[in-house]
Amino acid sequence: MPGIRFSAQDLAATRFTCSRLREVVAGVQVLKDAGARAIHLPWVRQARAALAGVRYELLSQLVPMPARYLPDFLSPMPAATAPSLAAELAALTATAPAAVRAQLERLPRPLPALVADLRRDPAAGLGRLAGEIQAFWTAAVEPHWPRIEHLIDGEILYRARRMATGGPAALFDGLHPKVSWQDDRLTIAQRRRTADLVLEAGRGLVLVPSVFIWPGAAFEADDSRHQPGLVYPPRGVATLWEQGAAAPPQALAALLGRGRAQLLAELAAPASTSELAARTGQSAPNVAHHLAVLRAAGLLARHRTGRTVLYVRTAVAQALVEGGG
Structure with a gap:
């Protein structure tokens, strides 16, 4: 089973972050496959009402279900601990056109109409995408953000205390059914990767608690500009709503x-x-x-x-x- 091999420097560089942009993207997935994410049904009912009249067609086309691949520019691993949505959208719109096109090449063909338009004119398309993400956030996620943020903060606190008292094994213990730690290796049950990833010395791993990713977890290491990340649901997500x-x-x-x-x-x-x-x-x-x-x-x-x-x-x-x- 594929996994990640850590050095002492990698463990020292491992950190937590939360991402508003990532919650928006995962929220779109929840709306498209609500039956498989029953915990979030109370939010789904409220979000669908709040999103009436909100236009987010490009965002929706970029987040198909099932989603075997999402373009890296859509939710890059944050460099800060808790970036604002404005900061994350600034990073998104600054993505180089060549990078946008290269990532869109990995999507199944034929491309949806608005995604094809994005490929032809990345600058204009990213501007439209940022506006749609902002509108989705304002209508469907921001009203619930204090509650979501408290849950994520609590998860980070819990894991930090576990790390302080029991080391890396305690940090990763119980993180997710797909994740396990043994010796210097973090094992992640994920089909996309078939061989171990050996982290570059000191690069570390970013742990990203996300409420809307429940019940899944995802390991992301496709963009060499960012630290690899593990996105997983925080403890207590079942009580969120x-x-x-x-x-x-x-x-x-x-x-x-x-x-x-x-x-x-x-x-x-x-x-x-x-x-x-x-x-x-x-x-x-x-x-x-x-x-x-x-x-x-x-x-x-x-x-x-x-x-x-x-x-x-x-x-x-x-x-x-x-x-x-």
Whole structure:
């Protein structure tokens, strides 16, 4: 099975990023194949209504389903940790015409009409594509971005803590059913690659949590200008669109009280005070009080990302929740 061989320098250069552009592209895939991505059906219903009248025909033609190949210019691996959509679109529109044509040559023939137009005039076509991506983002993804971003931030926090305590094996453990780590080799079940990739010294790997890629994962190493990347769904994606609160285990509720047990049950993925209040129906001050008590008891840790504080279960709390269930 193909995989990636790491040197010590590669591990040192491995990093996380999130990509708004990538979520837009994967969101188009979700809309085209919603039945295979049932977790996202609540978003699909809202997005289809929000996209009524929004024109994104070129974007749609560039993202066929099933998608065996997507042009690299459509979602290059970000160089920054969390680039704005404007920055990603600037990189997209700056793609050299020769590179656009070369990547479009890999698509099945005949090319859809608007893709053929893009091949004839890459500069004009990329400008149109950037406008369509912006319109799709504004209508269908941006309203949900705070919730998506918190989930991704929580995944990065969780993996960073795993790496700090258990090394690379812990970092990749449980990342995705297709992914496994052994010795210096990361194995990825993917048909497109048949031989191991040996990373250039110090090049490293970019890990990209993406909600809309669920249930799949993708390894990308086609563009030599960018670091290779592994795109995978973050922990807790199954709860992303849930409106009701999780039911805490009865034994845990008897031990801690229902309010605190409910908060621990909700923290399958890290979340903020306001998000927990919205999901549980408890007041924000009450949630803040419970979180402070749980943190003092060693059941929660907190992490600041920008202006937001995310709470995450400790190992002890994880064992309590699993045991109580």
